[in-house]
Amino acid sequence: MTGNDKASSPPTVAAPSLSAAIEVDRLVKVYKQTRAVDDISFSLPRGSITGLLGGNGAGKTTTIAMIMGLVLPTSGRVSVLGRAMPEESAFVLGRMNFESPYVDMPMRLTVRQNLTVFGKLYAVKNLEGRIAELADELDLTDFIDRANGKLSAGQKTRVALAKALINHPELLLLDEPTASLDPDTADWVRAHMERYRKENNATILLASHNMLEVERLCDRVIIMKRGRIEDDDTPEAIMARYNRTTLEEVFLDVARGRGNGAKEAAR
Amino acid sequence: MTDLSLHHGISLHRIGAMILRYWYLLMSSWPRLLELLYWPALQVITWGFLQVYIAENANFFARAGGTLIGAVILWDILFRGQLGFSISFLEEMWARNLGNLMMSPLKPIEFLLSLMVMSLIRLAIGVIPMTLLALFLFHFNVYALGLPLIAFFCNLIFMSWSVGIFVSGLVLRNGLGAESIVWTLMFAIMPLACIYYPVSVLPVWLQYVAWALPPTYVFEGMRALLIERIFRIDLMLEALAINAALLCASFWAFLALLRSARKNGSLLSGGE
Numbered sequence: 001m002t003g004n005d006k007a008s009s010p011p012t013v014a015a016p017s018l019s020a021a022i023e024v025d026r027l028v029k030v031y032k033q034t035r036a037v038d039d040i041s042f043s044l045p046r047g048s049i050t051g052l053l054g055g056n057g058a059g060k061t062t063t064i065a066m067i068m069g070l071v072l073p074t075s076g077r078v079s080v081l082g083r084a085m086p087e088e089s090a091f092v093l094g095r096m097n098f099e100s101p102y103v104d105m106p107m108r109l110t111v112r113q114n115l116t117v118f119g120k121l122y123a124v125k126n127l128e129g130r131i132a133e134l135a136d137e138l139d140l141t142d143f144i145d146r147a148n149g150k151l152s153a154g155q156k157t158r159v160a161l162a163k164a165l166i167n168h169p170e171l172l173l174l175d176e177p178t179a180s181l182d183p184d185t186a187d188w189v190r191a192h193m194e195r196y197r198k199e200n201n202a203t204i205l206l207a208s209h210n211m212l213e214v215e216r217l218c219d220r221v222i223i224m225k226r227g228r229i230e231d232d233d234t235p236e237a238i239m240a241r242y243n244r245t246t247l248e249e250v251f252l253d254v255a256r257g258r259g260n261g262a263k264e265a266a267r
Numbered sequence: 268m269t270d271l272s273l274h275h276g277i278s279l280h281r282i283g284a285m286i287l288r289y290w291y292l293l294m295s296s297w298p299r300l301l302e303l304l305y306w307p308a309l310q311v312i313t314w315g316f317l318q319v320y321i322a323e324n325a326n327f328f329a330r331a332g333g334t335l336i337g338a339v340i341l342w343d344i345l346f347r348g349q350l351g352f353s354i355s356f357l358e359e360m361w362a363r364n365l366g367n368l369m370m371s372p373l374k375p376i377e378f379l380l381s382l383m384v385m386s387l388i389r390l391a392i393g394v395i396p397m398t399l400l401a402l403f404l405f406h407f408n409v410y411a412l413g414l415p416l417i418a419f420f421c422n423l424i425f426m427s428w429s430v431g432i433f434v435s436g437l438v439l440r441n442g443l444g445a446e447s448i449v450w451t452l453m454f455a456i457m458p459l460a461c462i463y464y465p466v467s468v469l470p471v472w473l474q475y476v477a478w479a480l481p482p483t484y485v486f487e488g489m490r491a492l493l494i495e496r497i498f499r500i501d502l503m504l505e506a507l508a509i510n511a512a513l514l515c516a517s518f519w520a521f522l523a524l525l526r527s528a529r530k531n532g533s534l535l536s537g538g539e
Contacts, residue, residue, distance in 0.1 A: 031532060065535055068370050072529045086529070094372040102535055103366035106288070106358075108295045117291070120284030121371045147295070163367070 020079075021046045021171050021203035022067055027076035029062050029227075036062045038227035039076070044220075046170070049197055049204040051214035051235075053247070054224035055255045060207040061102070063224070064173050067205070068098060081171060092171075094122055099164040100175040104156075107149030111140055111159050114148055115166060122167035134162040138192065154185035161189060165196065172196075175207045186210070190217055211247040221247065223254055230254050277380070281373050285381030289355050290388075303389055307343050307397035314339040315405040333407045334493050338462045340398060340409050341419055341489060345460075345482055346453050347393050348427030349434075351386030353449040356435040360443055369534055375525060379518070382435070383428055390424075415492055418503040419485045425510035426481045430456075432517040436524035442533055462486050481506040481513070 022044040029037040037059040044050050052060045065071040067078055069086030078085045081092045105114045112131060119127040135141045138158045143151060148159060157177070164172060177193070178186035190213055197204055208214055214221060215235050223231040223238070231238055231254070235247055242250045293299055318335040359365045368378065401407045409416065434452055438445045459473070460482035466474050477483045484506035488499045528534050 029532075036532075061535065062532070065532070070366065070369055070529065070534045071532050072526070090372070090374070093370065096370075098370055100366065102363070104363040105367070106292065106362045106364050109288070109291050113288075113291045117284050117288040118367070118371065120287065121281055121368075121373055123278075123280060123372070 020044060021048070021081060022205065023077075023079045024063070024067070025077040027063070027066060027078060028074045029059075029066060029071065030074045035227050037066070037073075040224070040227075040229045041076075042222055042229065042232060044203055044205060046203050047197070047201040048220060049193075049206065049218050050220045050222060051218035052205060052207040052222050052224065053209075053211075053214060053251060054230075055251075057226075058224040059227040060224055061100075061175060062227075064098075064100075064175055064205065064207055068096075068173060069093075094167060095169060096171040096173065097122075097164040097167055097169040098173040098175070099160045099177050100173075101179055102175070105148045105159060105163060108147055110147055111135075111144045111151075111162075114159065115162060118163050119166050124167055130166060134165060138162050154181055157181055157185065157189060161192065168200065170200075170202055172202055172204045174204060176209065177206065178208070178210060178213060186213070193217065211251055215247050223250070225254055277374070277377055278372075281377045282381045282384070285373065285378065286384050286388075289358070289381070289385045292358060293389075300392065303347075303393040304396055307347065307393045308400055310339055310343060311336065311397045311401050312404065315401060315407070318407075319405065334490055335463065336401055336405055336407045337409060337412075337489055337493060338486060340394070340401060341423060341485060342457075342460075342462050343394055343397060344390065344420060345423040345427050347390050348386050348424045349431045349453050350449075351389030351393075352382045352428055352431030353434055353438075354389070355382050355385040356431070357438065357446065357449060360438060360446075365439075366534065375522060376518075379432055379521065382431065386427065386431065387424070412489075412492060415488065415498045415503075418500075419489060422481050422485050422503060422506040422510055425507075425514060427453075429510070429513040429517040432514075432521050436517075436521035439521075440524040440528045440531075440533060456480060456482065459483065460486060465490060479509065481510045484509075 020043045022042075024040060024042050027037055027040050028035065040059075040063065052063065054060050062071060066073050067080060067085065069089045072086065080089075081095055083089070083092045085092075109117070115131045115134065116127065119130060124130050131144075135144050138161060140155075140158060140162060143155055148156065151159065161177070164174070172193075174193070178189050181189065193204060193206075194217060196202060204217075206214070206217065218235060221231075221233065221235050221238055222229055231241070231250075233241070238250055239245060239247060242253055244250050244253065315336050318333070321335070359368060398409045401409060412419070430453055434445075434449050437448055459469075459477045460480055461469070461477055462482070466477050466483060466487060469477055484502040488502045488506075491497045491499045491502075
């Protein structure tokens with residue numbers, strides 16, 4: 001059953017659940033003539049880590065932006081930590097955070113200054129202590145007083161992750177968090193996200209093009225194509241359904257329109 | 268950032284965080300600091316010498332000492348006040364930091380209040396040295412205007428914020444392609460605000476437009492003070508009333524443009 005099939009079965013997704021971190025119900029976003037997101041529904045339980053997959057233009061970033069309240073849906077409903085977005089965002093923005101390649105940290109400010117400003121915006125208690133803790137955990141100490149613009153791509157990603165974690169978020173939205181990182185740094189970032197989720201029972205929604213990353217981290221995968229949900233299950237179940245051994249092969253099947261055939265063959 | 272800005276209180280803590288962010292930026296960049304001082308100083312020196320020359324050759328200007336240089340200083344309060352507001356806003360666009368702020372608990376009203384405070388700080392850095400230059404080079408003491416100066420200042424700074432809020436909303440909605448409006452919109456007001464000449468110079472139909480702008484009242488008031496030695500409190504109160512309406516309208520426009528930006532997804536791109 002695909003996500004869109006699920007959308008047509010309201011009881012599965014429409015009934016609000018107190019334990020859900022994110023609930024998306026029949027969400028649609030239309031830009032002029034383009035349906036960027038086309039009637040999708042899903043619900044993410046607290047403490048889960050979910051991968052949002054799809055090629056360029058599949059609607060992943062728009063979906064995450066609507067969950068964050070940065071983009072208004074054309075129709076449908078999003079609720080985050082039990083509050084409707086964006087109407088009740090004031091109640092939840094302090095309990096969530098995000099990292100995205102579409103935003104940067106101010107380049108002229110040092111890492112410490114950036115974390116101080118964002119820590120104050122999120123009203124973090126014992127901010128100096130929290131910054132020291134993050135510097136230690138994410139290995140920022142050597143360059144904490146260096147301007148953000150003078151850091152390498154890997155260092156900037158770690159700083160962005162530190163900003164995303166500064167308020168101990170219950171919900172973390174990550175849009176391609178390891179893009180443009182070397183394999184060693186990317187692996188290191190993944191390990192940290194995994195640890196953070198386990199230690200804090202945090203919910204993570206991760207949009208990525210890196211299938212190995214999704215296989216390693218996610219206990220659930222939502223595959224999007226042309227704004228619709230093409231499939232929604234555990235990585236193992238999806239691979240089995242497509243009769244494939246890696247998510248990368250599944251991704252290619254879906255991207256090249258072989259998805260249904262492969263699924264049929266598997267049946 | 269939420270649309271519910273007015274319903275859940277304002278946090279001084281978050282406003283302080285944003286002021287700290289801009290302060291760090293100013294202190295990390297000497298060209299930014301120099302730029303604040305450079306243009307006001309150049310303005311006052313150029314117009315100051317022009318005032319000296321005209322006063323030596325025209326009876327009226329000899330009698331109305333300081334109207335030109337006073338007008339230059341007050342115009343700079345208006346123009347630099349708006350730039351101080353808008354440039355701090357643009358820094359977020361240039362830094363691609365707006366998404367981080369929009370996703371934080373910062374509310375639009377808090378963001379705008381922090382930009383207002385920054386416009387005052389940037390104005391102080393640029394205009395106080397300018398007034399001292401006017402005093403030492405041309406013996407024009409703007410502070411000798413006394414209490415009326417406070418009325419002039421308030422009306423000009425309120426107007427600069429209204430324009431700053433409105434153009435920031437336009438850039439938010441249309442991306443950096445609309446950046447040029449930030450630098451040019453105030454100049455559209457310039458001929459109608461009657462900075463260097465009385466309103467009576469304008470054609471009658473244009474005078475109605477001029478009187479819809481608070482700066483017109485300030486510059487008329489300044490001339491009345493310097494030439495006739497009369498403080499026209501009526502003009503200041505009328506300007507204050509128009510300013511109150513303009514500030515409300517600009518805040519409403521900012522929220523409408525923010526909502527429109529959310530609708531068309533421009534908060535994600537922010538580019539041209």
